[in-house]
Amino acid sequence: MNTIKNSFRDLVRYPSAIVGMVIISILLSIGIYALATIPYSEAVRLWRGGEDVWYQNPKYAGPAWLNYFNSKKEPVSFAVSTVDEGMKKVVNPADKDVSSVEITYSFDYTYDTFPQEMSIYFNTTFDKKLPFVSIAWLTPDGRKIRIADTAVDKKFTYRFSQDPKLQKSLKDDNVMEALYKDPKNPISAPIKGTYQLVISGATFEKDSDINAQFVFHGGLYGMAGTDKYRRDLLLPLLYGTPIALAFGLLASLGTALLTMIIAAFGTWYGGWVDELIQRITEVNLVLPFLAILIMVGTFYSRSIWLMLGVTILLSIFSGSIKTYRSIFLQSKESSYIEAARAYGASSTRIIFVYLIPRMVPLLIPALVSSVPSFVFLEASLAVLGLGDPVLPTWGKVIDDAFTDGALYRGLYYWVLEPAVLLMFTGLGFAMLGFALDRIFNPRLRGM
């Protein structure tokens, strides 16, 4: 107990250890938050979801905070609905079954570029008679533009840009520009100010109702942006954290513990056991690690947990088994081992109670320092297209971005966000491991 306290006091003396611990605790809290707020099945569903899940988001939209750096402010996407009261809806019953529904939404537009697209998703209830709506658009300079008059089915989507009638009446193929620009001004720039969308509807039955969702696709979206499939990148960035940590920690813990136990058994029993372990290590050195992982991924399954198992299996018989062996060989001859033998302790007891615990100080720095390489390994596999097919991970985002040529197309956020997170994880563990190494390795003290 005291040694742990002392080690911790030593640790606080190293700035790198403090920075490392801060980074790791931030990551851990993000991981816990992600697991607590998004259940596993929900994460998988969202990540695998197509247009029906993500229709509210634009494609290839950068994160909203890019506006702090851009000189030309790009519009930020949003979606509002009458269901969650984001849009104002007033129902006025007129005659017996007829009632009018007035849906309005006004928003400030302070951006320098035009939006990608605007759509209205109608959701109506009726028995036989279709409700009717007319959509109007009010600009800050007081113009009122009639957009469309149409009957709406149970599910009906109105897309502004794809309405040929609207293109004709605006005398402009680019509907978005026509709706936002000043017609008198020759420079094509949107007017800044408050715009209003007015949907005036009428229902012709008793329980008939109109609900609408106004979806605005700007150039930017949310805290992390979106990808090719309109998916919010915040999901893989958040959910990738616990996965990366779990993969890194489990792989390094599993590898380090198993390596140590096998090395201890080998040295304790000696003879053919030791010889066999040595030979396996040599064979394993020749086996190409990544190529085998790739083969397993291609032929069997790409599940991240299988990959984890194979990774541990291939990493056990590595160079470190020889290091441990040489240290165990020394401590095997120690007098306390002899004492243990004298009182009749079994081999397993000696290995687990006397041999291995002595190695813990050596184990801890090695364990912490090897976490980043496993975290990056997971990302590497994903970049190779061997990432888990159902789980949202950081590597998967980088892979998607690369497949889509994000760097060529200037979509830097797509690659940089997961890359920065990976880098932070790597740095956090590397810095802590570095300090631990100096504390537990007396030869490095003061160097």
Add this chain to the structure above:
Amino acid sequence: MATEPLAAPVGSSPVPAKPFGDSTFMRMVKYTALKLVTMAFTVTIGVYLTIMIANMGGYVDTIMRNEIRDNTTQAMLSLPANRSLDRDVLQKLIQDKIASQEERLGLNQPFAIRSLNYLKNSLTLNLGRALNMTSDNGSKEVRLILLERLPATLLLTGSSELILFFASVFIALSLSRKYGSWLDKVTIAFSPTSAAPPWFYGIFFILIFAAIFKVLPFGGLVDSPPPDNSIDYALSVLKHLILPASAVIVSSIFLSIYNWRTFFLIYSSEDYVEMAKAKGLTPRDIERRYILRPTLPTIITNFALLVITLWTGFTITETVFLWPGLGITLFRAIGLYDTPVIVGSTIIYAYLLAFTVLLLDFVYALVDPRVKVGAGSSQ
């Protein structure tokens, strides 16, 4: 292996090598032969394991069956005597022929016997035919597809590893002399950056130098179209080599320097170094004879480990930089589910690793005095 700068002190080594004469040579031969046999044995087991892993899903069988079907069908169709035959009759003939071919190649034998056949084929680099991929001159032989890619891989690994290794050892040596200076501290501060693999730095390098500043190409081996004259061609390759090679170097140089620096610091506090200093030897002599010479075996072992990790780490770096080496071939093969190529490159990697280990064992024998005096060959 260009180890001249490090191997130079061998001649002036304090270890008395002369009196042993011929027997030293004989011991070297014996040691090398022993190593060769061990390595051959290890490679065989390694390749056999690879086959077992691959064949767990029956894929090697599929490779064989496909090859037989392709060859037989082609041979039968191109035979002029068969042209006049009815379609059904011809099909039946082909099926019979395939069945007999499969029997000839032992596909109806139990796996234990068959796997030994596969082992023989693999060890002789008889890797079968690719399913979809072709080499640049149109061959479907896996061996040709892979061997064609080897030079590009060797160019990248060779140049970056050698620079990385020698740069880090020599920078570390000079840093260990200036222990505690700000340069020393900067290196220590930067060493955690080596947690990230080369491809990761590659992304940033592409972003900075290709996408933003547009000074270096995004990837590839040469300009397109390739220059006609060989000097321009070489220059073009060099230009394309800069980014991937620096990604590899930057990704591990700081940690490498840090490790070597610590290692040299530990050795330069040994008593015999203090003794040499007291004798008034020049710092250069101390470095060569009292620090580098005794640490040479360790340096070489580390070099071996570095080479081994880099062989495999290049798959993704090559992919990111579209470098037409073995790695990107493997990557494409994954995409196309081209199993013969995947198994084939695994085997090639196994060979490359074994060759590296063997070569370094040999160099080790050259510089480790214990091997010279015969102690090394017993273990």
